[in-house]
């Protein structure tokens with residue numbers, strides 16, 4: 001049977017399936033008590049990760065948030081090393097010392113922080129370093145809508161705008177910061193419209209379709225790469241699950257949540273868009289992604305944890321530092 005999907009469509013759908021399957025594997029790991037502490041799942045936000053992946057280059061940097069798995073996969077972080085870190089194994093990206101909220105991968109220039117808003121000043125530092133080095137790499141700072149209200153966000157945008165730094169700030173607006181609705185706390189209707197105050201280019205996209213996100217994100221990267229200064233890109237999406245696993249979600253109506261899960265599921269949206277003719281092909285892609293992530297988890301669960309005696313190793317610079 002000849003394929004119905006183009007190469008680009010196949011790649012975008014495959015990436016979304018891998019991201020979904022990765023987070024489903026995390027849920028399984030949590031059930032098996034292999035993940036400790038809060039776990040923030042990105043299900044529902046795959047189109048943003050898949051859309052950004054194709055215009056990121058190896059030398060670019062991505063600094064993400066507490067909800068970081070898809071951005072790491074988009075940047076090319078090896079899924080097994082990321083899963084091993086999330087499950088706190090010795091073979092993880094940070095030898096199991098960072099866990100799900102603080103993965104750091106110098107090989108791909110990817111990192112994340114659990115401190116809301118703090119990803120942005122770090123991305124600003126990368127952008128400044130790229131400018132000093134004189135290369136054309138771009139730094140991407142990811143934030144949620146809640147993170148866009150922080151001082152760090154404002155300071156980052158001011159400095160990047162004033163110095164025309166190669167920075168793309170990606171705001172994933174899933175409309176909720178834990179339980180707080182964006183509309184109730186934002187002085188502006190959108191995050192993107194704040195860009196002009198910072199001298200930044202502004203883009204706002206529906207973030208549930210990678211065919212919309214990918215060209216917009218590419219435009220943002222091209223703009224920053226060409227030396228035209230920062231870009232503020234807002235992608236609207238829907239958070240399928242609680243803020244963290246274990247969140248009772250008393251702040252939102254369950255029926256409405258379930259309705260939105262059906263209407264704003266990036267995988268279902270893409271499957272409907274490609275039509276019945278592509279169903280078999282897409283089913284095979286999805287099954288392959290699920291099998292791959294299940295196999296990765298199975299392997300990770302067999303890996304050793306770091307020895308407790310080394311709890312302070314790699315934490316402080318100097319003696320004992322790697």
Ligand SMILES: Cc1ncc(C[n+]2csc(CCOP(=O)(O)OP(=O)(O)O)c2C)c(N)n1
Pocket residue numbers: 066067114115116117143144145146147148174176177178239243
């Ligand atoms: C400085 C700081 N304040 C508060 C928190 C607690 N906290 C964790 S996530 C979060 C909400 C983040 O919302 P948003 O930026 O919209 O991201 P989302 O969870 O929707 O991805 C808060 C307040 C924190 N981690 N850091």
